[in-house]
Amino acid sequence: MVNLEDLKKEAKTVLEEGKVKYIIGYEKSANGLMPVPGFIKSPEEVEKLIWTPACVYNLTKFLVDEKRRKSREKKPDERPVGLVVKGCDSRALVVLLQEKFINRDDVFIIGVSCEETGVIDEKKLIKKLKGKKAEKIEFDEKDNFIVTTQEGKVKIAASEVLAERCLECKANSPVIYDVLLGEKAKRSVDNPFQSLEKIESLPERERWKFWKEQLSKCIRCYACRSVCPMCYCDECVADTINFAVTADTTAEEKAQKIKWLEKSPVKSENFVYHLVRAIHLAGRCIDCGECERVCPLDIPIRFLNKKLEKDAKELFDYEAGFDPEQPSLVSSFKDEDPEDFIR
Amino acid sequence: MKRTGVFICHCGINIAGTVDVKKAAKELAKHKGVVHSEEYVYMCSDPGQNLIIDAIKEKKLDNVVIACCSPTLHETTFRNAAKSAGINTFQCEIANIREQCSWVHKDMNKATDKAIKITKSAVERVRRNESLEPISVPVTRRALVIGGGIAGIQSALDLANSGFEVVLVERSPSIGGHMIQLSETFPTLDCSQCILTPKMVEVSKHPKIKLMTYSEVQEVSGYVGNFKVKILKKPTYVDPDKCTLCDECSKVCPVLVSNEFDLGLTGRRAIYIPFPQAIPATYTLDIKGCPGLLPIACGKCADVCEPEAIDYDMKPEIVEEEVGAIIVTTGYDLYDKENMAEYGYGKYADVLDGLQFERLCSASGPTMGKILRPSDHKEPKEVVFIQCVGSRDPELHCAYCSKICCMYTAKHAMLYKHHVHDGQAYIFYIDIRSGGKGYEEFVQRAVEEDGVLYLRGKVSKIFEDKGKIKVWGVDTLSGKDIEIDADMVVLATAMRPSKGAEELAKKLKIAMDKDGFLSEAHPKLRPVESVTSGMFLAGAAQAPKDIPEAVAQASGAAAKAIAILSQDRLYHAPTVAKVNLNLCTGCGMCVEVCPYEALSLKDGKVEVNEVLCEGCGTCSATCLRAAIQVKNLTPLQVHEMISISLGG
Structure with missing residues (x-):
């Protein structure tokens, strides 16, 4: 089991040695159960760090912000940023390294293993507790969590409250790290795409109906885009004005900005937005599930990404986020790649 | 707003038959920014081009759209017309309303609507086109020829005689290719070595040709006019300048391996010269058979070499060359023995392939020009020749016709009769394909003067029986089963792209067809060009062909390469x-x-x-x-x- 004191010790050491400029981890929030991202700048602050089954967030997104901030600084601090990553988060980091968006030297990776369990789905937990308010959640030996409520402690089987993605996890412990806390674990999952089985079994018309209903709900708040570590483009096709105005932009170009899709959250435009996003994540998404977690309308966005992940695996034997040196899915070609779609 | 002109071509009835060109011109005239719109029967004709030029000048057009055939055909024509009227070539765009519209539709209304849309979208495009000038690059005025068979030799000589330096790379120890193995050549029966060796000598003496034998192309980078090539020069362990061809080394060499020049009919030593007229004239130490390069392991050859030409310390060397054009003439290999087990090829000593039979007929061959059975060195009295072995068999072997086998089999039968007057030659064939100057007459001569018996049909079984090779087959013309007690069987096996050609094609980024032959850029109009600009093809690497065709294509490829090398600068599309x-x-x-x-x-x-x-x-x-x-x-x-x- 990951010992929080070890995590604090590692964090303290690198901060004291001045190896990192700060550490991004998880810290306790006012709400109690769910933590918030914490930015630990001094050895004294490491006491704030926590590690619980509620540490769901994929903190690699903050590296994108860090890169932007650094590029604006005149004399940037060249030291790396310390980053606490779970197995899934580490795969996101691998993709960022593969796409050369982040340099390996710019990040000090503090890996934490989920070992045999994973992190919770807050909604599942609330349902499970039937109105009782959880104040604290801890890892227990074996496959259980210990939840503290006002009425005392309860033991809950992890499988009942684990996030959906954890049930299909391919990397229970970080695939890349500078220090690793906890055991290297490899939980075997029978079918990493089991959640897709139901929707895949539906006839085409039913699936179309399903997505029409789901995507009609979208209010285009773009929370999914904001939270996604892969959505780091400076300009997004979803923005009404999809045109970076630069020194070389001619007046005529400025006058004729392309509007690929309308801003209004109507079904057709929502489809364009979500499908473009899904395609742009093909071979890149590592299923951290953050998009679906933050969606205020409960749209099952993960299904879209998961389906493409499955296609990539089945058609091209490609898995994202394990090897920073491998060529990306869309830019690589093998002689034996299927081509029966070419007619 | 930019002023756009639209010109719609009827292409006779090719377009006007399905597209209402008058309506299209009228509709386009209403489109925003279009200040001139007209149609004409043949826009590519001189009067048609003049319409465009005049309109550009008179109506002060900024850009034009020509709605016509595919841009691969007349884009250059119309862009040049636009240029002559004083606008940039890139202010002219083509709307393809023939291949992509009129030819593929029947309904006139729908086709007209589509033609209008295609043309309007070209108008939208051309209005946003940048005016561009071609990118110019200098040219390295040297060429690389890969493969030293007859095609490579011809290309290299043509280039060198035009004044350009040539690097000729051959992977075996001597140039000459398969042609140097042949005895006589159809249809004139001149001695192959006698007509090829003068060209080989010319290559070796030519001041403009840098010959690199026992070498292989490793890496090619760069682009037309400016390729960079890395060539691996394998060590021969013999200094050609010191070697006096005394043959003392090969006499003492204890290693005997199969001789590839005689296709395994004879053996050779590990240190050898492929054949007496080899170019370059020197020995090569083949380390595959050699017990070791250490004097301690053997070292006999070095001991006897008086001029001290043998150097065991010779290392592989990478040579870098810069060239402007590349000609690929990697030739062919015969279809593998393993694939033809049904004919006893590889199993019975007296079942030979065509090239082995060439060596038996050759005056310099293993039998000094006497046709003798490999098994017992007796003169064969009945010889069966089988055509289309592996060719024209899409189910099991190669779908294509290997083209040369009809002719060389007739030649083989004829040569056999010239050597063995009382012998009988039989030829099993599917069809006789003897198109070519003097070819049909040659086949007739085999039948009429040399009494060769042609049997139209396939062979069903070949097996050895009491020192004979039994050939069972059927003559489909008479419907009779045929049984021949043959002394020797010669198979006209299919021609395949030479081994290693695929690997090389990948390095050069030249496409291959389904059979592995190198693909030309256009089967009719660009037969010697590869799809990669600056790289050309010749000889059997591109498709099965005989010597005159290979030579003609090699000269054609050389001419194409010269068209590049003779330029001061090359121009490249700026798009x-x-x-x-x-x-x-x-x-x-x-x-x-x-x-x-x-x-x-x-x-x-x-x-x-x-x-x-x-x-x-x-x-x-x-x-x-x-x-x-x-x-x-x-x-x-x-x-x-x-x-x-x-x-x-």
Whole structure:
């Protein structure tokens, strides 16, 4: 089991040695159960760090912000940023390294293993507790969590409250790290795409109906885009004005900005937005599930990404986020790649 | 608003038969920015071109759209017309309303609507075109020829005699290819060695030819006019300048291996000269058979070598060459023995392939020109020749016709009769294909003067019985089963692309057809050019062919190469990729995906080599951030073209 004191010790050491400029981890929030991202700048602050089954967030997104901030600084601090990553988060980091968006030297990776369990789905937990308010959640030996409520402690089987993605996890412990806390674990999952089985079994018309209903709900708040570590483009096709105005932009170009899709959250435009996003994540998404977690309308966005992940695996034997040196899915070609779609 | 002119071609009835060109011209005239719109029966004709030129001048057009056939046909014609009227060539775009519209539709109303949309979208595109000038690059005025068979020799000589330096690379120890193995050549029966060796000598003495035998092309980079080639020079362990060809080394060499020049009919030593007239005239130590390069292991050859030409310390060497054009003449190999087990090939000593029979007929061959059975050295009295062995058999072997076998089998039967007057030659055939100057007469001569018996049919079984080779078959003309007690069987096995050609084609980025032969750029109009500009093909590497065809193609390829090498500078289309540095995150996906290796990462951003870039747009399609786009086909242009097609 990951010992929080070890995590604090590692964090303290690198901060004291001045190896990192700060550490991004998880810290306790006012709400109690769910933590918030914490930015630990001094050895004294490491006491704030926590590690619980509620540490769901994929903190690699903050590296994108860090890169932007650094590029604006005149004399940037060249030291790396310390980053606490779970197995899934580490795969996101691998993709960022593969796409050369982040340099390996710019990040000090503090890996934490989920070992045999994973992190919770807050909604599942609330349902499970039937109105009782959880104040604290801890890892227990074996496959259980210990939840503290006002009425005392309860033991809950992890499988009942684990996030959906954890049930299909391919990397229970970080695939890349500078220090690793906890055991290297490899939980075997029978079918990493089991959640897709139901929707895949539906006839085409039913699936179309399903997505029409789901995507009609979208209010285009773009929370999914904001939270996604892969959505780091400076300009997004979803923005009404999809045109970076630069020194070389001619007046005529400025006058004729392309509007690929309308801003209004109507079904057709929502489809364009979500499908473009899904395609742009093909071979890149590592299923951290953050998009679906933050969606205020409960749209099952993960299904879209998961389906493409499955296609990539089945058609091209490609898995994202394990090897920073491998060529990306869309830019690589093998002689034996299927081509029966070419007619 | 830019002033656009639209010109719609009838192409006789090719377009006007399905598209209402008058209506289309009228509709286009209403389109925003179009100040001139007309139709004409043949826009590509001189009067048609003049319509365009006059309209540009009179109506002060900024750009023009020609709605006609595919841009691969007349884009250059119309762009030159536009240029002569004083506008930039890139202010002329083609709307393809023939191949992509009139030819593929029947309903006139719908076809007309579609033609209007295609033309309108071209108008939207051309209005946003940049005026560009061709990119100019210098030319390295040297050529590389890969393969030293008759085609390679011919190309190299033609280039060298035109004054250009040539690097001729051959992977075996001598040039000459398969032609030097042949005895006589059809249809004139001149001695193959006698007509080839003068050319080989010319190669070796030519001041403009740098001959590199026992060498292989390792890596090719660069682009037309400026290729960089890395060539691996394998060690021969013999200094050709010191070697006096005394043959003492091979006399003491204890190693005996199969002689590839005689196709295994004889043996040779590990240190050897492939054949007496080999170019370069020197010995080669083949380490595959040699017990070791250490004097301690054997060292006999070095001991007896008086001029001290043998150097065991010779190392492989990488030679870098710069050339402007490349001719690939990698030739053929015969279909593998293993594939033809049904004919007893490889199992019975007296079942031979065509090249082995050539060696038996050859005056310099293993039997000094006497046709004798390999098994018992007796003169065969009945010989069966079988055509189409592996060829024209799409189910089991090669679908194509190997083209030369009808002719050389007739020649073999004829040569056999000239050697063995009382012998009988039988030929099993499917069809006789003797198209070519003097070819049909040659086959007739075999039948009439030499009494060769042609049997139309296939052989069903071949097996050995009491020192004879029993050949069972059927004569489909008489319907009779045929049984021949043959002394020897000669198989006309299929021609295959030479081994290693595929690997080389990948290095050169030359396409191959389904059979593995190198693909020409156009089967009719560009038969010696590969799809990669600056690289040309000749000989059997491209398709099965005989000597005169290989020589003609080799000269053709040389002429095409000279067309490049004789230029001071080459011009390259400027419609290349352009990077928006503000959007580029340096992920490198486009670098990996570029088929022309035109992109590279520099300081975290992508850089385009405009000369290598062919403007294919694969990068643009791959980039998630629209940070790289092809000039004159930008996302904005594509967007506007789609919008107008959907109804504006």
